[in-house]
Amino acid sequence: MTSSSQPPSPHWFTVVDALKAPEGTAVTVKGWLRTRRDSKADGGLSFLAVHDGTCFDAIQAVAKSSLANYAQEIATLTTHCAVEVDGVIARTPKGGNEIQATAVRIVGRVEDPDHYPIQPKPHSFEFLREQAHLRARTNTFGAVARVRHCLSMAIHRFFHERMFYYVHTPIITASDCEGAGQMFRVSTLDMMNPPRVPGSGDGKAGGPVDYAHDFFGKESHLTVSGQLNVETYCMALSRVYTFGPTFRAENSNTSRHLAEFWMIEPEIAFANLKDDAALAEDFIKFMIRTVLSERADDMKFFDERIEKGIIARLGAVLEKPFLHLPYTEAIGILQKAIASGRKFEYPVKWGTDLQSEHERFLTEEHFKQPVVLMNYPKEIKAFYMRLNDEGTDNAPGRTVAAMDVLVPGIGEIIGGSQREERLDVLDQRINEMGLPIKEYWWYRDLRRYGTVPHAGFGLGFERAMMYLTGMQNIRDVIPFPRAPKQAEF
């Protein structure tokens, strides 16, 4: 932590601790300058706002012109110069802590300050995305980073306290059965001259690539979901979850999609859809409570500068249970709204998936709170979702035990379901959807040997970050966003 030329100081305080230290405490603070303001009072002095990322606020150091290096060094400091400040904690006229500096050592200057991109002023997020290596230095991205960390820790704590086991599911998968969108290929073959399936093409080019010669001996990709793998551990450890990176090669250009994002996927045995929904609700409320209490400083910033009133809105979500709404009833509500004059771009019809505008209407206009939509038509959902009995929720067709949690401002934040635990029904669904049943051999084995009802869901970590911070673009809640045409850093 300390360079060899600088002996460790017994008084080294983080900014967060220095801001709470009693008056008179001798401290050394190490960090970066946010701003420097000069005054001619008391024979000349400079106010240095120093931050080190340990909390939202900077601490003010007062450097008098009597310091030996004042004119040469201190008075020429600019934004984000790295400094070490020795001094004594004092109270400002307004009440907070500041440091009466006895020494200011310059660790690293900012060269060419008139071209340093991060200035003490509001920057557009678009600009900061192009300066992703520097944006952590801003108020907003410092706050995002702290909340992101806080939330990551909270998620593990939530599950750990409830006897869930954290399972590391693979990043690389050679099974093509996850079925959740376009995948990134993983290969060590020579792209310019790949081996071809023997007897195909003209021997030099053409014909299918022979993946038998590839690293894993078969086609392999980056995972799009850890669910199928984590189900295997669920059938032995009862309550498990994954929390890892997930990859989708879709050409999505929106403020809500990334090519590389983090997903949390719990899976619970001896559980049905209601248990799943209850877990999802507990989970979301736990995340809200945690960031409000542990990152009050950063949340205050988001409340004032990013989304006015977000603290009150999140607080209100804690107050009442989530609303549970069968898909069939949601269709009814939407059709009633249309009948009374509400216009939508897309038609509403039982059997088709809800559009973004429909989800937003339900959660933002009609109910104005998080809504758990349940029991969707089987045709629009994945093969592994449990087939409901005929007539569930008075639906005109067969439904599956799926649920989506919709929140205002984001839309779908969680997608989950009770899983089909009956082998014969699962096989029927796989065949109906034209999927290669042989590929699912190990997944089907779980139903052959001691199958039990179970359920789970996936929560997009970055979507949760957006919901909790009010940040409008998913690319601004992950340090280095990966999206189409975007992998510079």
Added chain:
RNA sequence: UCCCCGAUAGCUCAAUGGUAGAGCGGCCGGCUGUUAACCGGCAGGUUAUCGGUUCGAGUCCUAUUCGGGGAGCCA
């Protein structure tokens, strides 16, 4: 991938087809226990790229690249 909008100083933005401007930031000076400080001055430009129209293009047209908003796909 589709629809719409945009790209001018370090940043945020102006500029009827006719000499390239302001605020902030930087530098210099003044003032001040300052804290989005304030006041005066100075420096800072291949107007995204390639073509075209025109006496003349930041401005109009073609194409491209990149960015933003919305949609689809989803988490």
